[in-house]
Amino acid sequence: MRRISRRDFVKAVGLTSVAGAIGLPMISRSAGSTAQIVVVGGGYGGATAAKYLKRYVPNSDVVLIEKNTDYYSCVFSNEVLSGESSMESIKFTYEGLAKRTINVVHALATEIDPNKKQVKTSMGKAFNYDYCVLSPGVSFNWGVIEGYDEAAAEKMPHAWKAGPQTVLLRKQLESMKDGGVVMIVAPPNPYRCPAGPYERAAQIAHYLKYHKPRGKVIIMDSKHTFTKQTLFMDGYKKHYGDMIEWRSPVDGGKVIGVDVDAGTLITDSDEYKPAVANVIPPQRAGELALKVDLADDSGWCPVDQRTFESKKYDDIFVIGDAADAGEMGKSGYGASSHAKICAAAIAARITGIEQPEPSYLNTCYSLITPEHAISVAMVYKLNDKGTIVGVEGAGGTSPRYAPEWVREREANYARGWFKNMTSDAFG
Ligand SMILES: Cc1cc2nc3c(=O)[nH]c(=O)nc-3n(C[C@H](O)[C@H](O)[C@H](O)COP(=O)(O)OP(=O)(O)OC[C@H]3O[C@@H](n4cnc5c(N)ncnc54)[C@H](O)[C@@H]3O)c2cc1C
Known part of the structure; x- marks a missing residue:
């Protein structure tokens, strides 16, 4: 499908601005705001993106649309199954983001109109955007x-x-x-x-x-x-x-x-x-991504892997599990890395500065017992074809023959890593 830009659309209909959806209350930018940014999905990708967008472009309006009032993290949810963790310990709220003056809206985003540049919700409201970031996770x-x-x-x-x-x-x-x-x-x-x-x-x-x-x-x-x-x-x-x-x-x-x-x-x-x-x-990309036709036949969303902008529609960015991110596996830490790079790319576009060369990260710990963890970590870069690839020698897995104190130390690292990643997203 051809990418349709706002400029093309405006030219085609001969207007200088695009009117909002008829009959829907429209939420537009506030006075003095540089940009209206709507983030859909408040998981690892979306929550981190909203926070960093607000940090990079403080005078923008950042709206986060998330259907649930609490986020239950899949990361460390296996430990709930063993009884080593509780549901409470994997539950996060959006209060931290609201305190950062991010407008957190609890509703289902039902539609994204790439021409009108508008996200519609189950609450009957439509949010205009200059940039939309979508991190809907997976569907089955x-x-x-x-x-x-x-x-x-x-x-x-x-x-x-x-x-x-x-x-x-x-x-x-x-x-x-x-x-x-x-x-x-x-x-x-x-x-x-x-x-x-x-x-x-x-x-x-x-x-x-x-x-x-x-x-x-x-x-x-x-x-x-x-x-x-x-x-x-x-x-x-x-x-x-x-x-x-x-x-x-x-x-x-x-x-x-x-x-x-x-x-x-x-x-x-x-x-x-x-x-x-x-x-x-x-699995495949989250339902909204499929509905808006952001995915290809693979079921995942093709993006410009430098910015995470959709290859199908201008000014819509897809991050996290839903995106095709080259060699990066689908993980919470990866989603958080996408979010920061995507936020920097959008901030660069708004402020007119050049986007810095991205460097992507992923780390994944697995707990075999509460005192025995193993990990894989990798740094990624863009190759000359614009695909995210691992940087040779910059990462790897835990050593196979290691004393127990190494496994124990990794288990402690895992708990610290979880704390950092969740406070980065929700704090
Ligand atoms: C058992 C398990 C263990 C894991 N362990 C690890 C680990 O140790 N380390 C690691 O890095 N990763 C781990 N992961 C992977 C990690 O959970 C995901 O990769 C991560 O959650 C992806 O983030 P995301 O933002 O793409 O999606 P999600 O975190 O799923 O967030 C998507 C959000 O979007 C919301 N949403 C979706 N559609 C809409 C809509 N239309 N309107 C409004 N809101 C919407 C959802 O409610 C959800 O809150 C684990 C996953 C599982 C299942």
């Missing part, structure tokens, strides 16, 4: 696993968006009898948090070890390999013996369907009836 490709839809997730939770789904999965683990099998269905690439299903297996095993020691965790995978695989497998063995089993597609791990009423998972050759089924479905 329901039905790719036959029989697995939104209703099925109420019985076989995915818990891949933190909140009621996390609580539901935790309850199922608590009600499970000792000796039961928990099956985790890991999704195909790309998906949010590549290490997440494998950290989850460890956290569930941690709970079982102390509460249901005859229990077992089986990871049913549609992938042949996964991130930090050796480190995970070593950690599983060390702390949980044979309690965790990983099955690749070659070992019959690919789940192709579910029968929710029977409580079964179906592969090409077998049918299993675990005590608890945690089905993480294939």
Whole structure:
């Protein structure tokens, strides 16, 4: 699809300004404001973007549209499943951003009109923008696993968006009898948090070890390999013996369907009836991005990876999990990095200065026990094709043969890293 700029549109209709939506109360810029910026989605990407936009361009109007009043972080939600963390500890409010004079609006953004440069909400209001930043996270490709839809997730939770789904999965683990099998269905690439299903297996095993020691965790995978695989497998063995089993597609791990009423998972050759089924479905960009046609056939949103501006529409920027960000995996820390680069690009455009050369970061910790963590970190840059690629030698994973104090130190780093990242976004 051709990118449509505001200038083209104005020329086409012969107007010097574009009127607001008829019949909708319109929120326009305040007196003296340099720019009206609307951020949709108040997760790691959107909250950080709103804060940094306000910081970089203090006299702009920044509106953050988020459907929920509290944000439950997926990061550290696996630790809620083990009972090591609480829902309260992963809950964040938007008070910090409101104090920074960001206009936080709790509503569902239902439409973005790239021509009128307007975001409409479920509350019947429309917000004009000069720049719109969208960080809607992911949505699920329901039905790719036959029989697995939104209703099925109420019985076989995915818990891949933190909140009621996390609580539901935790309850199922608590009600499970000792000796039961928990099956985790890991999704195909790309998906949010590549290490997440494998950290989850460890956290569930941690709970079982102390509460249901005859229990077992089986990871049913549609992938042949996964991130930090050796480190995970070593950690599983060390702390949980044979309690965790990983099955690749070659070992019959690919789940192709579910029968929710029977409580079964179906592969090409077998049918299993675990005590608890945690089905993480294939993913794509958040629904609003799909609705506004910001995604391509891959299901993710193509962007100029220097600025995160959509390749489809001018002045709309897509960050976080929803964006195609080259070699960067989909993570909270990555979303936060996108947010700052995108905010700097928009600020540069507003103030007329040149955008600095971006440097992107990602760090991901996985807790195998509360005292044993492993990590992967990477610095990224743009290559000459404009694609985000890893910088050789600037990153890597935890060493394989390391003494326990290294793993313990990484676990402490993980907790500090979480505190920093969340206060950067919401504080
Ligand atoms: C179990 C698990 C563990 C994880 N662990 C880690 C980790 O250790 N480290 C790490 O870096 N990452 C981790 N992640 C990944 C991380 O959670 C995501 O990558 C991150 O949340 C992406 O940020 P985002 O802004 O793109 O999306 P989100 O954080 O999901 O935010 C999207 C927001 O947009 C809102 N929204 C969506 N559509 C609309 C709309 N139309 N109107 C209004 N609001 C809307 C949603 O309510 C939500 O608040 C983990 C993920 C999972 C599932």
